[in-house]
Amino acid sequence: MKKNKIAACLLLLCGTLWAQQGANQKNYSAKGKQVTVYTTADSINLRISKTGNLTFAASKQPLETEISIFVEPQKTFQSIxxxxxxxxxxxxxxxxxxxxxxxxxxxxxxxxxxxxxxxxxxxxxxxxxxxxxxxxxxxxxxxxxxxxxxxxxxxxxxxxxxxxxxxxxxxxxxxxxxxxxxxxxxxxxxxxxxxxxxxxxxxxxxxxxxxxxxxxxxxxxxxxxxxxxxxxxxxxxxxxxxxxxxxxxxxxxxxxxxxxxxxxxxxxxxxxxxxxxxxxxxxxxxxxxxxxxxxxxxxxxxxxxxxxxxxxxxxxxxxxxxxxxxxxxxxxxxxxxxxxxxxxxxxxxxxxxxxxxxxxxxxxxxxxxxxxxxxxxxxxxxxxxxxxxxxxxxxxxxxxxxxxxxxxxxxxxxxxxVQPEAKLVSSAVSRSQLLSASFINKDGKMATVVMNTSDKKVTYNLIIGTEKVVNTIPAHGIQTLVY
CATH class of the missing domain: 3.20.20.80 (Glycosidases)
Incomplete structure (x- = not known):
């Protein structure tokens, strides 16, 4: 019985540690935040060029016909x-x-x-x-x-x-x-x-x-x-x-x-x-x-x-x-x-x-x-x-x-x-035309990198909780969104 209690305590402790590892203590919120977009693209004279300033606004349930990137800053992984x-x-x-x-x-x-x-x-x-x-x-x-x-x-x-x-x-x-x-x-x-x-x-x-x-x-x-x-x-x-x-x-x-x-x-x-x-x-x-x-x-x-x-x-x-x-x-x-x-x-x-x-x-x-x-x-x-x-x-x-x-x-x-000591953040893309990874820097700023592998420009949602911005990425382009 004593051994079972010890094992249960150890499991609880491990679960707590995993939860702490996967959570960002700052509880990031995108509400009202400004997004700066930097773009590089083939056949366009853009090379890590500032191409947009966006503002997060309320997001509703995205449709299947939309392409979306879902980011959850509260879930973080390895340090960079x-x-x-x-x-x-x-x-x-x-x-x-x-x-x-x-x-x-x-x-x-x-x-x-x-x-x-x-x-x-x-x-x-x-x-x-x-x-x-x-x-x-x-x-x-x-x-x-x-x-x-x-x-x-x-x-x-x-x-x-x-x-x-x-x-x-x-x-x-x-x-x-x-x-x-x-x-x-x-x-x-x-x-x-x-x-x-x-x-x-x-x-x-x-x-x-x-x-x-x-x-x-x-x-x-x-x-x-x-x-x-x-x-x-x-x-x-x-x-x-x-x-x-x-x-x-x-x-x-x-x-x-x-x-x-x-x-x-x-x-x-x-x-x-x-x-x-x-x-x-x-x-x-x-x-x-x-x-x-x-x-x-x-x-x-x-x-x-x-x-x-x-x-x-x-x-x-x-x-x-x-x-x-x-x-x-x-x-x-x-x-x-x-x-x-x-x-x-x-x-x-x-x-x-x-x-x-x-x-x-x-x-x-x-x-x-x-x-x-x-x-x-x-x-x-x-x-x-x-x-x-x-x-x-x-x-x-x-x-x-x-x-x-x-x-x-x-x-x-x-x-x-993406600065040293940044952490990888949970993110996913709804369609295969885009690849993406997100990071939260030590100063609390987020960076989401988006890559378009297709021959056509793509309009997509960047959704964080109940907030989103809508952006367009050129064909065969790569962007970093900082917010």
Whole structure:
């Protein structure tokens, strides 16, 4: 009997905690509130442009013939860590070729909350990746003691750009780091490129390497929030890559990386997987079901390249991990439009790919969202293995001109208006022409992002409780409504 009473009390306590998590304490009301509408649309000269001022008015039962977005601010979900992109060697090398005026434009465009789109996350690579001008490490090859460790290579381009980006963002940015491959001598393939595996005798040495890197960057004035275990651990790439099965990653985290980071650096956040949505559920099951490994994992990172096999994005897998492991966080850690083609710099579906992913990923439980390179040149590089890709901003290094692509504006509809520590809010759309996600910022302001995937303009209701506004979104457009 006593046990039953205890169990009942625990259930009541859990129910209360869930209710508190799902409720916004401010009891938001839309009555009489003004709505500012910002719009970006294909074939119209609108790029995060202010296109309307609306006022909420009384709402009656909507008809089935109307398209409506229903928002319930009292029901909130995960906190938003931020939105941003990666500062790679390639981005930093291109940045260094710009004039001081163009460099300032670039920094404002990404990191200034008023003049630009207010990025709040930076990812960077631990020694070389494909978007470096060549392969390199921070030690002399074969140095098992790591005595030769130095980040001097990064002091020429990458560290200066990260520091300028942090300053432009007001030093409130979350920085995390990811490795693409251990040094060649630590791998069974003796090659940083084309896969291979970390040799067990170097597990501790490699864990120590992460620590040295993070300490070196922090000594340079770059605070590091966290790290991922390995970029794309199931992909044998032509560039820097290293393979970990789920069990390999679990055991490396549990026995080496986790304890080493905890002992040397304290509460740095460790992200597992850092690969596509397709296999993320299996990786989560193996690592998060092991209590000794799970205690070191802040959460799971994922990419969007599962479409390489010809299918559609597996957004539902993100939701399934969130449901199965609600105590773990989800972070989108990389995505870009592959196969660079200069003729497609203004190709509108590239931007829509970003909008679709951002909306679905946040609605499915994601807390942070990180694009790949923040800047590339007019050839989609530099890249030492010919893996040229798109970025939201490109620089024509011959003219110095910055090229803004549709992707920049689609990301901006989120990053400019959804601040760190915002919360996702319950919302739903009544028709499939529109996609939408809603957020409430720490200051109490709401931001609803609406995306029109159809070839026709759409008039829709935004309904909050007994209040609504009616708005129109252009074909293939995206809007943010702030209220």
């Amino acid at each position: 860590l931020g939105i941003g992109g990666a500062i790679t060697d390639a981005s930093a090398e291109v940045f260094a070729k710009l004039t001081p005026a163009d460099q300032k434009e670039f920094l404002n465009a990404y990191y200034d909350k008023d003049k630009g789109i207010g990025y709040s996350i930076i990812r960077t690579n631990i020694h070389s990746c494909d978007f470096s001008s060549g392969s390199y490490t921070y030690i002399k090859e074969g140095d098992k003691s790591l005595k030769s460790f130095t980040v001097d290579h990064d002091k020429k381009f990458r560290i200066p750009l990260i520091k300028q980006a942090l300053k432009a963002a007001g030093n409130t940015t979350t920085v995390y780091v990811s490795p693409w491959s251990p040094p060649a001598f630590m791998k069974d393939s003796k090659n940083m490129l084309k896969g291979g595996k970390l040799l067990p005798e170097y597990y501790q040495t490699w864990a120590d390497y992460y620590v040295k890197f993070i300490k070196a960057y922090e000594k340079e004035g770059i605070p590091v929030w966290g790290l991922s275990v390995q970029n794309e651990p199931m992909a044998t790439q032509t560039w820097e890559s290293c393979i970990y099965t789920a069990e390999d990653e679990r055991d490396f985290l549990k026995n080496f990386l986790g304890p080493t980071i905890r002992k040397e650096l304290g509460d740095k956040k460790i992200i597992v997987w850092d690969h596509n949505r397709d296999l993320m559920n299996q990786r989560a099951n193996v690592i998060f079901s092991d209590p000794e490994a799970a205690k070191y994992a802040w959460g799971m990172g994922f990419h969007w390249y599962e479409t390489w096999a010809g299918g559609k994005p597996m957004f539902q897998n993100v939701q399934k991990v969130a449901q199965a492991y609600p105590d773990k966080n989800l972070m989108f850690t990389e995505g870009c439009v592959e196969q660079y083609d200069a003729a497609k710099l203004q190709y509108w579906p590239n931007g829509e790919r970003y909008g679709e992913s951002l909306i679905n990923d946040f609605n499915n439980g994601t807390t942070g969202w990180t694009d790949w390179n923040v800047l590339l040149d007019e050839k989609g590089g530099p890249n030492h293995v010919g893996n040229f890709c798109f970025a939201p901003l490109h620089a024509d290094t011959k003219t110095g001109k910055l090229i803004y692509t549709p992707s920049y504006y689609y990301i901006g509809h989120f990053s400019k208006f």
